[in-house]
Amino acid sequence: MRSPGAPGKVLFCSHAAERTGPPIIMLHLARWLRRNTDVDFELLFLQGGELEEEFRSLAPVWILDEWEPPRAAAVAESFAWKVGLGRFAPRLRRRALRHRMRGVKDVDLVYVNTAGSVRALRYLDLGEPTLITHVHELSVGLDHHLAPEDHELIRQRTAHYIVVSEAVREAVVESFGVPREEIGLRYGFVESADTRPDPERTAAHRRAAGIPDDALVVGAAGLTHWRKAPDLFVQVARLVRERWTGDRPVHFLWVGGEADGPELAPVLYDRHHAGLDDVVHFVGHQAEPQPWFAAFDVLVLPAREDAFPLVCLEAAAEQVPLVCFDNGGMPEFVGDGACGRVVPYPDVSAMADAVLELLGDDELRSTLGRAAAERSAAAHDVEVGARGIYDELAPWL
Amino acid sequence: MALRPRGRLVTVTRDGALDGDQLFLLYFLRWLTSTTDVAAEVLTWHEGILTEDLRDLTPVRAVDELDRWRLARVFEVLRIRRVAQALKGLRLRWWLLRRWRADVLYVNGLAAGRILGYLTRWSPPVVVHVHDGGELDDPALSDADRAVVAARTDRFVAASDDVARLLTDRLGIRADRIVRHDHFVAGVDLLPASTERPTRAQLGIGEDELVVGGIGTADWWAAADQFVLLAWALRRARPDLPLRFLWIAGDERERILWPLRHDLANAGVDDVTTVGVGWRPLDYLAAMDVLVLATRVESQELMALEAAASDVVVVATDNLARTGAVADLAVVVPYLDTEALAGAVATVLTDPPTRSAQVERAGAEARRHHDVSVGGPTLLDLLGSVR
Numbered sequence: 001m002r003s004p005g006a007p008g009k010v011l012f013c014s015h016a017a018e019r020t021g022p023p024i025i026m027l028h029l030a031r032w033l034r035r036n037t038d039v040d041f042e043l044l045f046l047q048g049g050e051l052e053e054e055f056r057s058l059a060p061v062w063i064l065d066e067w068e069p070p071r072a073a074a075v076a077e078s079f080a081w082k083v084g085l086g087r088f089a090p091r092l093r094r095r096a097l098r099h100r101m102r103g104v105k106d107v108d109l110v111y112v113n114t115a116g117s118v119r120a121l122r123y124l125d126l127g128e129p130t131l132i133t134h135v136h137e138l139s140v141g142l143d144h145h146l147a148p149e150d151h152e153l154i155r156q157r158t159a160h161y162i163v164v165s166e167a168v169r170e171a172v173v174e175s176f177g178v179p180r181e182e183i184g185l186r187y188g189f190v191e192s193a194d195t196r197p198d199p200e201r202t203a204a205h206r207r208a209a210g211i212p213d214d215a216l217v218v219g220a221a222g223l224t225h226w227r228k229a230p231d232l233f234v235q236v237a238r239l240v241r242e243r244w245t246g247d248r249p250v251h252f253l254w255v256g257g258e259a260d261g262p263e264l265a266p267v268l269y270d271r272h273h274a275g276l277d278d279v280v281h282f283v284g285h286q287a288e289p290q291p292w293f294a295a296f297d298v299l300v301l302p303a304r305e306d307a308f309p310l311v312c313l314e315a316a317a318e319q320v321p322l323v324c325f326d327n328g329g330m331p332e333f334v335g336d337g338a339c340g341r342v343v344p345y346p347d348v349s350a351m352a353d354a355v356l357e358l359l360g361d362d363e364l365r366s367t368l369g370r371a372a373a374e375r376s377a378a379a380h381d382v383e384v385g386a387r388g389i390y391d392e393l394a395p396w397l
Numbered sequence: 398m399a400l401r402p403r404g405r406l407v408t409v410t411r412d413g414a415l416d417g418d419q420l421f422l423l424y425f426l427r428w429l430t431s432t433t434d435v436a437a438e439v440l441t442w443h444e445g446i447l448t449e450d451l452r453d454l455t456p457v458r459a460v461d462e463l464d465r466w467r468l469a470r471v472f473e474v475l476r477i478r479r480v481a482q483a484l485k486g487l488r489l490r491w492w493l494l495r496r497w498r499a500d501v502l503y504v505n506g507l508a509a510g511r512i513l514g515y516l517t518r519w520s521p522p523v524v525v526h527v528h529d530g531g532e533l534d535d536p537a538l539s540d541a542d543r544a545v546v547a548a549r550t551d552r553f554v555a556a557s558d559d560v561a562r563l564l565t566d567r568l569g570i571r572a573d574r575i576v577r578h579d580h581f582v583a584g585v586d587l588l589p590a591s592t593e594r595p596t597r598a599q600l601g602i603g604e605d606e607l608v609v610g611g612i613g614t615a616d617w618w619a620a621a622d623q624f625v626l627l628a629w630a631l632r633r634a635r636p637d638l639p640l641r642f643l644w645i646a647g648d649e650r651e652r653i654l655w656p657l658r659h660d661l662a663n664a665g666v667d668d669v670t671t672v673g674v675g676w677r678p679l680d681y682l683a684a685m686d687v688l689v690l691a692t693r694v695e696s697q698e699l700m701a702l703e704a705a706a707s708d709v710v711v712v713a714t715d716n717l718a719r720t721g722a723v724a725d726l727a728v729v730v731p732y733l734d735t736e737a738l739a740g741a742v743a744t745v746l747t748d749p750p751t752r753s754a755q756v757e758r759a760g761a762e763a764r765r766h767h768d769v770s771v772g773g774p775t776l777l778d779l780l781g782s783v784r
Contacts, residue, residue, distance in 0.1 A: 084476075144655050226656055231622055238733055266617035269693050273716045273732050304660060327663055346629055346664050349736065 008108025008397060010041040011129075013117045017061070018049030019287070020223070021188065021310040022114045022136045025385070027051055028191055030058045032386035039390075039397065044104060044120055050287065062104055064120055069096045097123045109396050115142060118150050121157075130396045134162040134186075134389070135172050138305045138328060140227055142175045151175070162392050164188050165308040165329025184392045187332075188308045189385025190317065192377055197291040197318070206295050209281045215249040216359050219296030219320070221289065221311035222303070224257030224282065230267045232302035232348055238274040239352035246360055252280040255292045256311070259284030289314065296320045297365060298358045299340075300351060301330055308333070316376040321368035323354045333380075339372035406437045406780065407496050407521065408455075409512045410505040411537075413445030415679060417699030418506045418528040423447055423454075424583040428773035430454045435777070440492070442509060463488055489515040497521060501780045507532035510546035522783040526554040528580070530563045531618070531695040543568060552783045554578045554776075556698060557721040576779055580722050581772030582702040582763065597684050602641050607746045610685035610709075612645040612700060613692055614653070621646075621657045623691040623714075623735070629664040630739040638746065642666070645681050682707045687742050690714070690723060691732070698722040702767050705759035710745045710752060712738065722767055726759040 014026050026043075033039050043055050044062040055061050069077070073096030077089040101123045111132045112118045118133065133154050135142070142151070155176050162184045163169045173180050203213070211217060218240065222228040237252040244250050258264045259282050271280045286292055289311070293299075299315040301324035308329035312322050316333075322340035324330040325347075334340040341354035358365045378384075406429070410422050422439075429435055437455045441448060444459045451457050463469060463485040472481035489512070496502070497519040504510050504525040513523060525546060527533075538546075547568045553575045555561035561577060564570040597604055609631065613619025621644065628642045646654055679700070682688065688704045690697050690713040701711045701723045713723050716732035723729075728745065730737040745752045765771070 082476075140659065144659070226617065231617065235626075235733060235735075266693050270733060304663060346626055346660075348626070 008040070009106055010039055010109045010111060010393070010397070011044055011104065011107040011124075011126075012041055012111050012113060013044045013046075013120045014113040015045070015117045016047040016049045017045045017052040017055055017063075018047075019051060019285075021308075022134075023049065023051055024190075024310055025136075025188055026113045027054060027058075028189060028382045029386045029389055030055065032382055033390065034058050036387075037390065042104065042107075044101075046117060046120060062101060064097060064101060064123060066097060066119075066123075069093050070100060072096070094123065098125065109393065111393065112154075115146055115154055116150070118154050119147065121153060130159045131157040132160050132162065132393060132396060133158040134164075135168050136164050136307050138168060138171045138307050139175075140305050141307075142171055159396060160184065160392065162186050162389065165332050167329040167332070168307045186385060186388040186392060187329075187380055188310050188313060189380045189382055190310055190313045190376070191382045193290070193317065197294045199294070201291040202294045205283075205292055209251075209253060209283055210278070211251045211253065211281065211295070212249055215251045216246075216297045217295050218250060218252045218355055218359070219255065219293065219299050219315065220253070220302065221255040221293070221299070221315070222257060222306075222309060224254070224264050224267065227304050228257070228306070229302045229304050230254055230257070230264065230282070231270060232304075232346065232351075233300065234267055234270045234274060234276065234280060235348040236300060236302060236352050236355065237271075237276055237280050239349055240355050240359070241276065241279065243352065243356055244359065250279070250359060252276070253292070253295065254280075254282045255286055255289050257285065258282070290318070293320065294318045298323060298355055300355060301325065301328075302348075302351065303328060304345075306330065313376045313380050316369075316372035319366065319369035319373045321358055321365055321372055323351055323358065325351070333372075333375065338368065339375055340368055404435045404781070405496075405499040406435050406501055406503055407440070407499045408437060408503045408505060409440045409442075409509045411441070411508045412443035413441060413448035413451060415446045417697070417703075418526075419445065419447050420582070420679070420703075421528065421580065421699060422505045423450055424581065424769045425773055425776060426451065426454045427583065428769045429777065432773070433777065440512070442511070458492070460489065486515060490517060493517065494519060501783055503780055504546075504550075507546065508535045508537045510550070511538065511542050513549040514542065514545045516549055520549075522551045523549055524552045524554060524780055524783055525550045526556070526578075527560050527564060528556045528699070529695045529697070530557075530560050533563055533567050534694070550574070552576060552779075554779065556580050559717060559721075578776055578779060579767055579772060580698045580702055581767045581769045582699065582706055583769045595680060595684065600643070600681075600684055602643070602684060603639070606639045606641045608641045608643055608685045608687075609742055609746075610643045610645065610681065610688045611691070612681075612688070612697065613695065614646060616653075616656075618692065618694045620692045622660065623733075623738075624689065625657070625660045625664055625666070626735045627689060627691070627738050627742070628661070628666045630735045631742060632666055634736075634739055635743050635747075638743070640746075643681060643685060679703055682709050685709050687712055687745055689738070689742065690717075690727065691738065692717065701726050702763055705756075705763040705767075708756050708760065710755050711759065712741045712745065714738065722763075725762045725766065728755060 012026055014023050017023055042060045046064050048063045073092055076092050080086055080089045104124055107126050107129050109130045113134050114136045161172055161178055163172055169180055169183050169185055172178055172183055220233050224230045271277055293315040296315055299320045299322045306328040312330055322334055324342055325345035326342050327345040331342045334342050343350035343354055413419055426437055429437055439451055439455050439457045442460045469481040469484045493515055494517050499521040502521045502523045507527050510525050553564055553570055555575050555577050561575045564575055611624040624644055682704055688709050688711050704711050705726045711727035713727035713729055714732040715729050728741050730741045
């Protein structure tokens, strides 16, 4: 039992221990808490991932693996379906997963990092701990991907909401009916690197991708699914190529997601039909993306919706200015145009023009890039961001 | 060489849905039964809205009927499904074996080609008609099915050069086993009686509105995203026009449609867009002024031909409309060039002489090269030439 006045135990839940925005934020937060506080915490993920070991070095880690129930439960489920008792199968699975999570106990505060992570609570016997919901999602996540019962669970149980951008705050107000003044805004953050990526590695990456040394690089980063809009990236690339009058070649580089396969096939089809096979590169997921970001001259964010993508901050750290649509949280970073340009969604032509403006003006590009790096370091460093989240949690500890 | 006099044509088709390849078969059999003495019969995997129209022309059996076969049902109830499936398979084999002396087994659409797995060594020559490149990705076909189709087919009929190329690239079919044959339609007056066309009023569209239509499943391959960009660009370029956008999706489930709806809302064009749904896309042609075909995989030639026959202007992109019927009938613009697409659509909507000329040209082209009276005899010749 904890001593009176000592902070209670916190359970941090996230959807996966993978290298995407919200888990990375949670990793930074966990490191910061370990360094700066005596908060007792454990970590729970709906699925594992490549960051699992790093998390394990900080605290006990639980992996729910909802779609991989214990073998005995899987066999029992399969049998239930075969003998016409399929209606009992979900119950069997739920019981098996609750058994798997039986070691998670004595928790005073549950922090769910993304609304979708709340489904972990279905499998936990924790009584009524305080629930803090950190929302990283916009309409796609809240209205279309979040199961109705999870939506209701958040609405009923959340004691306090944290959001990663004003855009998300609006979405939470609309989706959960929470007064906006009761929602804490804490922007995403990244760990400032003491050293810049090795230019040799960046040069090697460029060469491996087939990008000439003298080429200007328009970058993008993230998963390659519909929401992130790699198809619009190809459209922008087509227009930039068509309108570019400079001497240096321009290449387009998407880091993250798939490099091939059915998800990307329609995009590669577009690339081929636009005659861009040689200049638009999809290099897939990279365990160490920073040297790739250092290759960018301009970052574009063509997403149909994005709450506050960390890749923009990571690229900003490399003094890369940003061009984004006006449809998510990133305009709040670019804001007055000091760090890049914001264009109306889905005006790919305007996005191409903004990219051209930056490509064609070295001085402007480096001014905006420096401003982006400064803003990222000042307002989006771990020290600022993690402490901010800790401040949100503190009244409930 | 045509089928011999009083020849016998056995046709296998996917279902009787009111869409392109099934209508194609209906038109062909209508022409065949009214102008020749060839005896045709149809085996359809599933029944659909056109099945009754087919029954008016020829004997039709449905594979679905086997689900009601009592002997198989006994094993189904006993949950010995493997035996039930084996029995049904034997029935299919027997049905085909009894037709081994037919002149040709004509498989309408790659999805219907699963039947070839039930052929015995005694079988008539097999012709498989592939209407669209998208058929190669049909989830109803397993890799094993594709392998059987590739091995047991004597001749493939490809409805376009792209389809022919895909058959070679994807199924490894030699070019000398593939014959090109243009699509055909039978004219709007021959649309089946079961067709009920919703009026503009029923769709909530005013008579004076200009309706831009698109069609396909709401996914990347059908290029719903291109349609969103077009709607946005057209609205921005011509705010003076009373525009309405009608996307005919193949699936009305919200979990399929929400990305399209979400994207339209994000682009700020949701207030002027109607999304129609259902498996009867041809019904909606009458409500359109322009049909836009900007898909990534399906050339939708039959849809373009039907549109031409219905005096609906077709604007298509040159990724799939380089050759073939769509290239002949449509106003063709560069693929991915949203501004060009919007410009072409705006022109046909606002320039009556251009629009009339396009309607007339496409209609004449459809009648001259793509009418069943032209395509029916050549297809029959082709079927008769396979030995």
